[in-house]
Amino acid sequence: MDIESYVLDIVDVTAETDDATSVSFAVPAEAAEAFSYKPGQFLTVAVPSDQTGLAARCYSLSSSPHDGGPLTVTVKRTASGYASNWICDNLKAGDTLRVLPPSGIFTPASLDADLLLFAGGSGVTPIMSIVRTALAEGTGRITVFYANRDERSVIFAGELSRLAAENPERLHVVHWLESVQGLPTAEQLRAFASDYLDRDAFVCGPAPFMKMVTSVLKELEFPRERRHQEKFVSLGGNPFGDVAELQPSEPAASDEQEEGGDALPDGMPTEPVSLEVELDGETHSFDDWEPRTRLLDFLESKGVKAPYSCREGECSACAVRVLEGELHLLHNDVLDAEDLADGIRLGCQALPLAEKVRVSYS
Known part of the structure; x- marks a missing residue:
């Protein structure tokens, strides 16, 4: 679809x-x-x-x-x-x-929460959306750590300065310039973040920056539910539907391979699976999920408006958390080992590995 x-x-x-x-x-x-x-x-x-x-x-x-x-x-x-x-x-x-x-799921669960926001370069873009919205609609305190190459490369410098001046009790922006201070070290980031251990943390920027900040937050024992990292890559596929015009044809998938993905795993159920999905405060239950149908495709066939974007396993917009059972991913370019260990899967690439599966989109 x-x-x-x-x-x-x-x-x-x-x-x-x-x-x-x-x-x-x-x-x-x-x-x-x-x-x-x-x-x-x-x-x-x-x-x-x-x-x-x-x-x-x-x-x-x-x-x-x-x-x-x-x-x-x-x-x-x-x-x-x-x-x-x-x-x-x-x-x-x-x-x-x-x-x-x-x-996308890089968004605060509550606009009233106290936030610790890390941005590197153009990673300030979603951070800016969060800042603007939380100031307008929320009540929490917001601290932004914003790293850039030099002063000329600071995106939204004037807007951040204005918002901080208008909201001195709620917004604190710390600019880090490589041209002045050098690249931030893990020790410096740890010292900075240690003052905000009770906040919800969001990280967006170049991969090395995000990796370092995320590692620091883990060391400081920020729980997984309060630690968020933006995840998408340049899409290799085409989600707009003009596939025949845009890419060469590929060999037809065999019975042992899902189209566009890896070989199907051993141990897949042979009969329809029981599925329970928590989405936007509602619970949807089904008993007829065919094992070779991807989770997102199945939910769409049932009229459930599950989130998605690329359908290629290259962004995290369709991410779910497995609460019961297990899911196999046909393709994954965005979730790391920790995400997988925490039960996070991509709905657009997920097939069931148990007779009963329960997932949540929250």
């Missing part, structure tokens, strides 16, 4: 720094529900490509769903990034871009 995509009008393109651009979209009234979103989520956009027809990329929303402003993503160009360079060099107000509705 293809994801429904939308062609949105671009109403504004703003240069945030020399290499970062914010792109704002107008959402038509008939698509307003589809584009309602939570702070920290992302859009998947279709960037035209002469070689493949399109390049699908995920970009975090920097706007807040609570201030009435336009839907906005912020994109930082990378040296070898075709899509980011195309967006920064070509888009202008009046253009259109094909996008999928917002997705």
